[in-house]
Amino acid sequence: MKDFKLYAITGEEFHPGRDLVEVMEEAILGGVDIIQLRDKNSSKREVLRKAQALRELTKKYGVTFIVNDHIDVALAVDADGIHIGQDDLPLSEARKIVGNKIIGISTHKIEEAREAEVGGADYIGVGPIFHTNSKVDVVDPVTTTYIKQVASEITIPFVAIGGIKLHNVDQVLQAGATRVCMISEIVGAEDVKAVCEKFTKILDGKGE
């Protein structure tokens, strides 16, 4: 897969009154290089409509597009890939359906990371690093210790997620992460593009 650094997940509850595509376009203009559509509340038809719009946007900018949970929607809009959790379809079954599209898997402990790597995942999510209010059924924070474990052992790309903010991202990078993923800190920002530019600079080693 094309490598990435700054991963934004949609979260419309964090920008009431603002258009989804507009917010995600600002994020891309600020340096986000991969976007995931995550929508826990809409009907399948509505998720499809949003996925079509985000597919068009990400194509325009050459940004990778991932769909969370809905493999059928990902296929319908020709997304670049899917993101699945530990309770979703197993990787081997998902692979039969999506072929060589990107498959990302959430992991919360090293055994899950090893299994994902051996099973042929394209990347793993590593989290939640810190406390997060953006996911209801979330496990306790795994802390930066888990990043260190993954960084020292796992060879496929990994992205840190969960409670990551401008004020704590340094801890995440110091632990060995080179890719970060956020919902609220990005899409809930007053100036989405400016926040993403700050993250981009930090990830490029040019931040303050």
Ligand SMILES: Cc1ncc(COP(=O)(O)OP(=O)(O)O)c(N)n1
């Ligand atoms: C990059 C990334 N990492 C982890 C997750 C969490 O996915 P999942 O465990 O499927 O939980 P939900 O997002 O569906 O609540 C993710 N979406 N993206």
Ligand SMILES: Cc1nc(C(=O)O)sc1CCOP(=O)(O)O
């Ligand atoms: C969707 C999700 N998955 C997580 C995991 O650890 O698997 S943490 C998380 C929420 C991330 O949102 P925020 O950046 O607002 O904390």
Ligand SMILES: [Mg+2]
């Ligand atoms: Mg999911």
